[in-house]
Amino acid sequence: MIITKKELIKICDRFLSDEVSKEELIHFARTVMFDDEDRYECEDEHVEEILSQWDNKQSQHKINKIGIEFLRNILSQMN
Template sequence: MKVTRQNLIELCDNFLDHKIDKTAIINFAWAAINDNLFEREKDEIISDTIFEWDNEDINFEINKTNILLWKERLLTEKDNLIIYNNWNAHIETQKKICEQSNSIWKPINKKLKIGVSKNLGKYPINGLRRLAEKGSTGWLIWTGEFSEADNFSNQYVQNICYNKGQK
């Protein structure tokens, strides 16, 4: 299935007409990101919208005002979301850092796991993002020295992973 701007506009309209709730929007975004059956156009506005819908904890809340702003962006390419949601202004800084580092900016999804060491009370705290594996963001957070050993990242991903509200 190809995800188009029109598909996303229809979801906005259905939300605004109370035909669907935000869970349907979040589930659509989750499926679009993670299901290989979905084919997105090479359209940054489509990709940004889907990633923003996927995780309102790090992106914009899914509510009537923001849905209207997403619809406006999909129709006109005019983006007023940051103006109305200035609490999320750090994302532009993250994108610039990624661009300077020749990295692709990609927000994490709260449904996925991150690898975290048990000793985060020490300094410095280190972070590394590797290619994500199924069910994982690819992020490793640890203190102490980094190791190239195969089991270094695996011990965090396999043994000490946290989902929101789960150990």
Template structure:
């Protein structure tokens, strides 16, 4: 039986609708790989099936990634690396630092960032203070800034990968830098002396 992109897109939809489990996706992939009856002649189909077969060495099977697999199967941009691998953001970080005359000062992805509750809103603001123990010094928020104690919540920097991965491209900026970005490509980056002295 020939496996088509349409077949895999239907599986993506079933997973996203809760009609098939992660184990069901893995079993489908494993059966397809080892079956003498299944066939496909498409690199995207092949990549997807082999990625589904082993999430330990590929991408986690979750809703965010399933939407990305579906996009790729539909012929759209492949963003799985951007949403899953921290190191895919190193070169963009260096380019941004060079463009705005900042030292490239990368952070440890396991350390904490302060974020506001809803990072899906635009625009996004970010500023980098000096780091303290266990933190990166970065604070990121959307909407109106607030001085309330509960405005920022700490999360590990790497969790931004599956929330708003484009933020990571700015996290190599040095202490004292700020940014303002949105999903439409707006970008403003500047150095704020007051922050660097705090």
């Protein structure tokens, strides 16, 4: 499965509408980043960087409504 910017936008939307939690975002990022079976692939370095930050304990404080809305807007402008 290729993780695209569009997929990340959908995930951001789900977070903003309280359908997924911060912990679920972190779990998703960790699953993609450390996939030993090569089930997941990032579309580009931007997607990989976002998932890397979601998995990084030192930047997880940015996973909140304001941070995710900002990220979503940036991703939308990139498409």
